[in-house]
Amino acid sequence: MEWSYTVRVWSIRKRPYRKPYQLRWQVGTRPHSESFLTSGLAESRRAQFITAARAGEPFDVESGLPKSMLREQQNVSWYEHARQYIEMKWAHSPASTRKTLAEAMATVTPVLVRDTKGMADPRTVRAALYGWAFNVNRWDEEPPPEFKAVLSWFERKSKPTSALADRMLVRRVLDALTRKLDGSTAASSTIRRKRAIFHNAVVYAVDAGLLAENPLPQVRWKLPEPVEEEIDPACVPDPEQAAELLAAVRAQGQRGRHLAAFFGCIYYAGARPAEVVGLRREDCRLPRRGWGLLQLQETRPRAGAAWTNDGEAHDRRGLKHRSRKAVRPVPIPPELVAMLRWHVSAHGVAPDGRLFRTLRGGLVQESGYGEVWARAREKALTPAAAASLMAKRPYELRHAAVSTWLSSGVEPQLVAKRAGHSVAVLFRVYAKFLGNSDDAANAKISARLRERRTPPA
Known part of the structure; x- marks a missing residue:
């Protein structure tokens, strides 16, 4: 739109037409006119134009209307x-x-x-x-x-x-x-x-x-008191409980054995379930001995067929909060390497290279692996723990992985890099796990101070 502050409004003139009262005005060099049935209507519109011009309001050269009237005319619900x-x-x-x-x-x-x-x-x-x-x-x-x-x-x-x-x-x-x-x-x-x-x-x-x-x-408005976003340690299994849960998954027949490595990737690699759903054999480095490596580069969240372009239940995306081509390398311990090597040997891979699939070759569903996880909790946990929030979701295995890395003394920057989020998120979400290392930190500080007090030989 072209705006102008140069506006001239002439007096109403009467003509022998069906709408006899004509208002004429000019915006910039562009003339405009509008006809009305009564002189009152014409004078009312003329007064609006004069008021807008005196208020310093710009006029649209094309339509001849002041900005306020044009906005009202174009308004939508x-x-x-x-x-x-x-x-x-x-x-x-x-x-x-x-x-x-x-x-x-x-x-x-x-x-x-x-x-x-x-x-x-x-x-x-x-x-x-x-x-x-x-x-x-x-x-x-x-x-x-x-x-x-x-x-x-x-x-x-x-x-x-x-x-x-x-x-x-x-x-x-x-x-x-x-x-x-x-x-x-x-x-x-x-x-x-x-x-x-x-x-x-x-x-x-x-x-x-x-x-x-x-x-x-x-508007002076602020967020209400924040709801707790930290991970509650009471929900996160320790290494012994995680091992028992994975064993309870394997004990559930063919379906459980097929999903054991799926849950293992969440626990040992700290991967999100959606990242494991589309994991391919070519994304895995699985040596016979020692540590391996996962190259995580795609996530397949289940959004529902109504929201995707292709009508599939799972969307195809890059890593969370990363560019589409970003890759997150995550070293994996020998325990997970052995699980994945056995999985490939026993179950093979899908035609597109995916490690995990349903009986019909589709993507594993939350409802499917959720049932297996629920049975594993009942078998591996005590009745009191099973009735609590302990490992309520498979996602808690990811929290268990990050907390294990932190408690092992791995630098927070490296933990954040492997987990795929920022250091700020790590400190906010896992604050209680960081706080649990106070005794170890105090011991290290005391040892360093004693070194400074010891006179040189």
Whole structure:
């Protein structure tokens, strides 16, 4: 758009036409005119133009309208803007990010409505918005009747995007981001992630001319007291318990023997389950003796067929928070080398080189290896431990790996590199494990101080 502050507005003139009262004005060198049925309407529009010009507001040369009127004319509802934002982000986002975007917009949108009269219950609203309104893959499908009614309601009731100029409304949106569907407080990481998405959507509205400026920096709002993000040592198995759990997995027949090395990669290499799902034989260096190496370079998270481009349940991505071509080398101990060599010898590999697969050759599913893990907990742990959160998820094996490395005295920088996250995350998430080495650290400091007090020979 081309803007100009040079505006001339002439008096109303009357002509012998159906709309006899004509307003004429000029923006820059471009003339404009508009006709009205009554002189009152014409004078009202003329007053608007004069007020905007005196206020120093720029006019669009093409349309002849001041910026405020043009924005009002072009305004769209928040519901429609949120869908446009999702569509803009969709093509360049992996499946898991698409789900996160949809979840954030499904949290924000119910707040940005004119009133709540006739709104469905929160769970139905969330399901309709998350699963249909903000899932581009389903826009060509006919939603179920109950969801279709919800979406039609939001099309009618959604506030205009320009309403976000009201800071109190923005505050209500931010407060909604802090709550789960059941009303409890969400984790700090979840709140930060949703707020970042909302911020980006508002910036997109500014770029589209729907808002004059981003109101979020003007709102004095802070995160609620953070929910504990540290790993609880009570959930993490020690080396003896981990060995018993892996043995209980192997004892579950053919299915268990096939998944033993899968869980072994999580424990001995500190790999994420999604990184192990797509692990190939060519990514493994498995010598007959000594330590081996895994070259982790792909993750296959299960996002659901509704969110991926190819309709497969598992997405194909690079390593978490890394470029698509990044590779994370992780040395593995002889115990895991032996497990993987036996696995390849006993089960072979899939046609595409994958080590782990279902009976039909597909990617291993969370539901499948989750059942095996649940039985292993019942067999390997005491009744009290099995009833607790101890090793509740296979992911706890990764926490066990990192905690073992830290307690063994490995430098935190190297531990973070092998685990595939930053040192800052390591210190925040595994703070309690770092604190458990105080006695050993004190002994080292005392020994060093004694060396300084000992006179030279």
